[in-house]
Structures are given as structure tokens and as C-alpha cells.
Amino acid sequence: MTTYVYDFEHGDKDQKDLLGGKGANLAEMTKLGLPVPPGFTITTEACRAYLEQGQAPAELGVQVTKELRLLEQKMGRRLGNADDPLLVSVRSGAKFSMPGMMETVLNIGLNDDSVEGLGRIGGDERFAWDSYRRLIQMFGATVMHIESSRFADALDAKKDEHGAKTDPELSVDALRELVDEYKQIVRDETGRDFPQWPREQLDMAIIAVFKSWNTERARLYRRRERIPHDLGTAVNVCTMVFGNMGDTSGTGVAFTRDPSTGHSGHYGDYLINAQGEDVVAGIRNTMSLADMGTHHPEPFKQLEQNLHLLETHYRDLCDVEFTVERGKLWMLQTRVGKRTANAAFRIAGQLVDEQLITMNEALERVTGEQLVQLMFPQLDPDGDRTLLTRGMAASPGAAVGTIVFDSAAAVAKAEAGEKVLLVRRETNPDDLSGMIASVGILTARGGKTSHAAVVARGMGRTCVCGAEELQIDANAKTMVVGDRTFGEGDWLSIDGATGEVFEGELEVVPSPVMRYLEEGIERGVEGLDDETTELVKAVDRLLTHADKVRRLDVRTNADTADDSRRARQLGAQGIGLCRTEHMFLGDRRVLIERMILATSDEDKQSALDALLPLQRQDFVEMLEAMDGLPMTVRLLDPPLHEFLPDLTELSVKVAVAEAKGEPDARDVELLTAVRKQHESNPMLGLRGVRLGLTVKGLFALQVRALAEAAAIRKQAGGDPRPEVMVPLVGSINELDLIRDEAERIIAEVAEQQGVELQMPIGTMIELPRAALTAERIAESADFFSFGTNDLTQTTWGFSRDDVEAAFFTNYMDKGVFTVSPFETIDRTGVGRLVQLGAEGGRAGNPGIHLGVCGEHGGDPASIHFFDSVGLDYVSCSPFRVPVARLEAGRATVGDSDATA
Ligand code: PEP
Ligand code: MG
Secondary structure, three states: OOOOEEEOOOOOOOOHHHHHHHHHHHHHHHHOOOOOOOEEEEOHHHHHHHHHHOOOOHHHHHHHHHHHHHHHHHHOOEEOOOOOEEOEEEEEEEOOOOOOOOOEEEEEOOOOOHHHHHHHHHOOHHHHHHHHHHHHHHHHHHOOOOOHHHHHHHHHHHHHHOOOOOHHHOOHHHHHHHHHHHHHHHHHHHOOOOOOOHHHHHHHHHHHHHHHOOOHHHHHHHHHHOOOOOOOEEEEEEEOOOOOOOOOOEEEEEEEEOOOOOOEEEEEEEEEOOOHHHHHHOOOOOEEHHHHHHHOHHHHHHHHHHHHHHHHHHOOOEEEEEEEEOOEEEEEEEEEOOOOHHHHHHHHHHHHHOOOOOHHHHHHOOOHHHHHHHHOOEEOOOOOOOEEEEOEEEEOOEEEEEEEOOHHHHHHHHHOOOOEEEEEOOOOHHHHHHHHHOOEEEEOOOOOOOHHHHHHHHHOOEEEEOOOOOEEEOOOOEEEEOOEEEEOOOEEEEEOOOOEEEEOOOOEEOOHHHHHHHHHHHHHOOOOOHHHHHHHHHHHHHHHHHHHHOOOEEEEEOOOHHHHHHHHHOOOOOEEEEEHHHHHOHHHHHHHHHHHHOOOHHHHHHHHHHHHHHHHHHHHHHHHHOOOOEEEEEOOOOOHHHHOOOHHHHHHHHHHHHHOOOOOHHHHHHHHHHHHHOOOOHHHOOOOHHHHHHOOOHHHHHHHHHHHHHHHHHHOOOOOEEEEEEOOOOOHHHHHHHHHHHHHHHHHHHHHHOOOOOOOEEEEEOOHHHHHOHHHHHHHOOEEEEOHHHHHHHHHOOOHHHHHHHHHHHHHHOOOOOOOOOOOOOHHHHHHHHHHHHHHHHHHOOOOEEEEOOHHHHOHHHHHHHHHOOOOEEEEOHHHHHHHHHHHHHHHHOOOOOOO
16 A cells, blocks of 8 residues: 655655655754654655546545544544644645745644644733734645635734724724634535534645645646646645744744855844744844844754754755744744855855865755856946846846846847836847847746746847746837836846846945856956855865866867967867858858859859868867867758858849849849759758768868867977768768768878878768667767757657747647756657767777767756766856766766756
8 A cells, every 4th residue: 555644754845846945854854863753754745646536535534534543642642632733734845945935834633623622821912813824824725725815905904993003903893703604604605604613624724735736836846947837745744833832832844054144153033023034024023143142042952963963964055944832932934945046055165174075065055057047247246236037047147237128129239228127018029139239138027937037048149037026018018016116227137146136236246256257266266255255165166176076078169269279278178160161151152152143163163172271271260269178060960052142132132133133143043053952951951961061072171170270280280180070871881982982182281291180081960860870870970979959859740930939839848848858858769869879989989089069068967868868078168167077977977867
């Protein structure tokens, strides 16, 4: 029989899957002997069963009864007993914290009889009646789905009637009347009485918590935080303790060290004579923990001991919620505490110094995404700031600019030299030009995978999205938040790492971590204050350790000498992908045009000959920047029409000219070529190796340019390490044809220049067929580089440019996936092909070198996967290199699934 209910004495912190975070930690605290109010946890498995079958598993009722009886025995009281009632709280608690998203019901067990008993034993009738009215209010709203304003209005009316300004001023009699009115509301709204039978209250509350897993707001939260929808929540049933039983009672929250700086010492807030929600709601001013020590010294001393014990036991910063009931301390909750990126690195360093954790463990305590946050310029933390609202931290960085409400204004103002911030309800592909022109993007709708967020991250633009308090009217050009209205031209500052939106023009300060990454630790800490020095040193220490332990090499995707140098400074160990198409744009486009238009072999060759020295010079510069390190150059990949004018635009131009009787012969010729190159599905058309085998001389030109560049570098005393990479190969025959020609050219250049040239030749694996026939292909390849962008497109049959904006948000809403497969590798599908490709590659050629150069090469979760299938390197954009170094280290010391 499945066990669906565990009391707090059975279970531990490692059972979060089954008991949820809160339940697992309550069990752990109980095991440690800390004063946890007794109770039990109903498993996530029970919740999943309920959600699947629409009813609780048959055994659940019996198991709850058994645990409840044990609890009653332990406490010497019965649930809802008229004379001396046991009261319980019923709280949700999922594996991952989802603050405020699901239900909680307190004071279960109170009814018309037990309220009197509670009043007698507590010696405080008012407290008892206030607890009862709170139960009906909370239960009515969350379990019976009555509009909460119904209760709030009745409460306000009661206060008016009795001339009371605040809740505590209501007398016992007023509260008794209010309870009657509340019960009437329940009757009116639901057609039934407020349940008087305590067990029915309990059962209804448990089901309500199960159901709250699937409320709209909970689903939305999970989508944003990328929490899977199928986990379910646990339900914790816990003996009630009261912090509002007079002046010897109180409630608070505490941290074992400062969560924003990491400084050791105990931090927190305390309220005398209050319940937990009063602290969080911020209605009353709290006192510090130190002040708690003067008012309630005994429980304070115990709390300090418990905090110390918890931090030593968890070997990490913990936060706790606690209550003091008439002088006795109760621990209500603990967990490893959330922290800022800055604090994460510093705390990891501090805990190593205190010898609580090892360097490997420290590496597991920080993430690549936290490092990214520290690499961006930041809003000056010491400046005057007025927080307007908060949204999702969608793409890090600080952006300060004046508001624009549409792309046209963004482009126009940016061209005039203004710094603008694009403010939209949500963005769509038409906003692209505005997003490019803006320093940052702010939207009122959409989560971390909305169009705005995905595109902003892709181009490294700061973005805050889903700031729902903003009312944006693009026609009226207004942004309303609370009672404030902002218009075009008003200054705003946004922090894409925290999701904060500030009024006005805040100062932006460069990132000290970035300076360290670029200039090394000695220069990196010059002139910094102690706090920042500690941070930079912690980052250095963890990155250095990651470099020491990691198995994966980290290369970069770069196609200019500048990017290459920058990436090298950031720790790149070579170039994993140089996309040569970027070298054929700008002024050189005409040369490609000439090549395409050429009618004879001579014309074509002369166009190619003109390109050769230019391409060679590019390679010389890059090989110099990457001297001594490998540099993988990919032969031309995109379809040729990308170098030609747009079909529609050119057709219009030609038609207009013809109508005027002034046809331009070259345009007409060009139009014929554009029509000829036109493809319905260019992504699956004449591109990559197919181009190399179709357009005579094109790949030959590139191989020759690279070989000659290597020769020049050798003659100059350098150590060039070029590699030739063939894109979009699906069959070994394609690769063989290119390889034969390339080898011939390399040998020719080596002889002509009198140098020895070692140039490995390999292929991208970016088609399913290539992965499936990898063993064969490997016979002709010195290396494989998995092109996971195209491999994702071709495996899913998604055209990235079309699908992301069109329906990915919908797919994520519907739970088809929690994260875009273009961002994090789809392990089970695309990942499987990578694994097959890697195994096949090694079987066909034991010495083969394996890497990845799709965007996934810089994505933390994907890096862990690539490590687990034994690739040799990942390659990513220069800015992601430090992230990849850190995550590759984390992959080595942690388990392959752990990314957070
Ligand atoms: C890829 O497909 O993963 C790749 C790196 O190539 P591109 O993105 O240039 O198509
Ligand atoms: Mg590709």
C-alpha cells in the first residue's frame, strides 16, 4: 500500500520530491530535536493522484485519521474538542518554493463550541473569537471560493458601526456579531453552512490545497520560473501555535547570515503579539532580532542557538520562520535561503574559509546565471532610487533611458542620439527595430519566455517583462502605475537582474566583476572597497577552481579579431565556430553578387579572386589573436540569396523603373538572379555543403585563404592552428568530396609557401541523418561540432525564425515544454541525437575531437548535458565564456542534472 502521509518524525531534508520543501525541512528540524509543533505531511504523490483522478486516493482518509490520532495523543488534545481544542494549520509546500501562489488555512478545528473552549484555556475570549472569524474568512475565501471582499466589507462595516479604527479595537461582542454575519455570508454564497465538523474542515482544506496547485496564478508562476506542472504540492498539517496570545508572544523571520551581503551574524524581524502574516504584510513596524533579545531574552537565546545549529547542519545560509507562544519558542519553517548573486559568491567563499564546505561544494553553490548578473553594468546601489514597480528579471543589465511607446519613435529618437527605453504592453516581431534601437525593454505582460524576453536575451539587451502593475496605453502614450502617470520622454531606469523599475535617470556603474574578468585579479581589485573586493576575490577563486576541475574545454564563437581577443581575455581556449558569412557582408557583398551573376567561369573566378586577399587578411588577424589555440573556420553556410537584395523590394524597384521607361539593366539582371535563387524553404535548401558542391570554387577560395593565412602566420613565427569545418553534412559522401579538394589545396599552399600545414578537417553535425550515420562520417572527420541550433530545427521540424514568436508562448502555456528547446537542449530528443552522434563518432574514429557550437554551448543546463555525454568542448559567444567555464566546472563536481 502506498504511504501518503508521513509525520514530521519520519522524513528528512532530502525528500523534497515527496514531502515538498517545507515538509522535508520540518522533518529535518524535528530530527535535529528543534521545537517544531508536531504535525504530518501529505505527499506530493497524493496530490498528483488527486489531480489525475479528480478524487483523493481511497487510502488517504484512513492514513490521515491514523496520523491525526497519533497527533492528538501526542498533544493530549482532540481536534476541535469543545473544552480544550487542538487546532491545526493546513499549508501547501511544493518541491520548489512558490511563495504566495497556493493556499494556506489556519485555525482549522474552531467551531461554535470549540471557540468557547479556546477562549477559556487561553483566558482570552477576544483572541478566540478573532481566531474564529479569521478561520471563516480564510476558509470561506480559499476553500469555499467566496469573493474575499464580501468578508472584508463586512469587517469594515463592523468597525464603522463600533467606531473602531483598527481590527484590534473590535470588542468580543463585536467579533461574535461578525462571526454570525460571516456565517450568513457563507450560507448566502454557497447554500450551505460553514462546516462545524472539524474533520470536514480538515478534509476540505486539504483538497483545496491540492487544487490550488492548478490555479491560473500558480500555473503562470511555474511557467515563469520554469517549474514543471506535474510535480504537485505536498500538504503540511501542523499544530497551531499562536504568536498573538499577548505580550509574551510574538512571531518573526530570521536568517543565519545577511542574505544580501553574506555577512555572518543573525538577521531578521520580530513582532510582539502578532501572527505570521502580520510580519510579511508589513502593516506594523517590526523590530530587529537584537531588540527581540531585550524583550524576550529566553526565546531569543534559544533562537540564536537554533540558527547556529541549522547553519552548521545545512552548511549554508538558512532562513526560518518562528513563533513565540507565551514565552515558548516554536520553529515553523526553515530552508536554505534565497540570496542575491553577489551574496551567493561571497557566502560560498566565506563558508569555505570557515571550513564548513569544500571548494567543490562552493562551486555547486553558485550558478552561471548569477555570474552573468554580476558581469553587467549595474544601477548605482548608493544612488537615490524610487522604486515604481517590479516585473520579471528577463535579461540582466541596467538600462536608463526616456520612455518611448513604439518602434518608430524608438528608432527616430535613437538616431537623434537619445537613449530610449521601449515600453510596451507586450512585444511582437514588428517591434524588433525598436528593441534594437533601445537601451532596454519594459513590458507589462509576459514571462521569461515571452517574445520580449527571448529576443532581448538573444541580443544582450536589458529587459524587464511582465510588470503587471503597469497600465500601458500606446495610443495615448501613457504609462500609469498606481496614481502616477508617465509619458513619452520621461526618464526610467530598469534593472534586468532584479526586475526592478525605478523612476528617473539613475547612475549606471560598470561591473567590477567584468573589469576583473578582462584585466585579471590584480588590476581587478584596484581601488575597490572591501565589500566589492570580497566579491571579486570570491568570483576569482571559484572560477579558478572551476578551471582546475573542469573536463570540458571552452571555446568561443567569433568572426572578428576583436571578438577573438575579447573572448581570449575572458578565458576562451580557442574558436569553436567562425561563421565566415559575416565576412562577406558590407562592402564585400558586391563581390558575392558579382560571383552569383557571373555568366562565365572566368568572370566567376575573377570575382572569387578578388575576395581571396580580403578573406585571407581576416584569417591572418584572427589567427594572430588566437595564436597557439585552435580556430575552427566554417565554410560558407547560408543560402546565397542572403547576399542578394530582397525579392519584393527589387521587384518593386524594377517595376517602377520600367513604368517610368527607365529600366536599369543591372537591376533587371539582378532580379533574374534573385528569382532563380529564391527558395520556398531556404533553411532546407541550397546551403552549407550543398552550396560548396554546387558553386564551383567557393569553398576552394575559403580553404585557400585559410591555408595561406596560416602560412603567413607561420612565416611570421606564429603558431596558427586552423581547422576547416564543413556545414550541414548529411552523408559521408558530401564530406569526402569537400575533403579531397581541401586536402589538395592545403598541400598545394604548403608547398608553394614552404611551410608545414596541419589543418584538421571536420564537420558540423546538425542534421538527424548526420547524427544517425555518425560512425561512417567519422571515418572522414577529424572532429565533429554539434550544430545544435540547426539540429533542433531539423529534429523538431521547427523553423526558428518563424516559430518562436508565433506559438512558443502558447506551447509553454500549455506545458508542451517549460523552456524553449532553442535555449536549453531538449535532452530526450535532440540530446539523444547528440549522444548517438558522439558515440558513433568515437566508434568510427577513436581519436575524434567532439564539440558543440550551437547557442546551447553557453547555456548552463545544456553544458551539464554535454559534459555528461563526454564531449570535449563547448563553444559560445564571448560574453558567455566565463559562464561556460563556471558551469563546466560545476558539471564536473555535481550531478549532471543539477544546474541550480
Ligand atoms: C548551429 O546550427 O547550431 C550552428 C552553430 O550554425 P548556425 O547557427 O550558424 O546555423
Ligand atoms: Mg547551423
